[in-house]
Amino acid sequence: AQSVTQPDIHITVSEGASLELRCNYSYGATPYLFWYVQSPGQGLQLLLKYFSGDTLVQGIKGFEAEFKRSQSSFNLRKPSVHWSDAAEYFCAVGANYGQNFVFGPGTRLSVLP
């Protein structure tokens, strides 16, 4: 069965600083990997996805993530954080079409002015 861990419950960064959110997954085959963002009271918005091919994927709002099979990781990065990036970030793993998506516990990002 798939599982996802996000080691950091809460991260605080200053506006303009770089950001890396960690995600590790467990899955027996090649996973589909996702990062979602959730602002308070809102649904989940897809930031980016990895299905296959280039292991560095670009997403919306200036985010990118790198798939490292050897480390079972899919860390999310952003070179310069904006105050509007403050939110909850969820890593998720899926499988083949039609299978369900398993989410990590989330990392809450706070941004200092």
Add this chain to the structure above:
Amino acid sequence: EAGVAQSPRYKIIEKRQSVAFWCNPISGHATLYWYQQILGQGPKLLIQFQNNGVVDDSQLPKDRFSAERLKGVDSTLKIQPAKLEDSAVYLCASSWGGLAFFGQGTRLTVV
């Protein structure tokens, strides 16, 4: 393109009462999911439909939760009777091409 629609957005009920949530997925999406998100946690799958058939309901508390998708389009999730620990956001999602699209969710408070 219209997104996943859910209603109501908010619901407050007393314990032991019943409640129902409705979801209309994106047109053409055969797969529909209901997730429960407790405050401070990631979403947890309750049930997954493929068209009008259940694919996975292994984490659905079947003594009190039920869900249906009779015509393979919209879906209803019901809780009867509700417990305090059912307080959560209930998210509906539909998927196509390996991507899941989420609705805004229904925030349930059980008092």
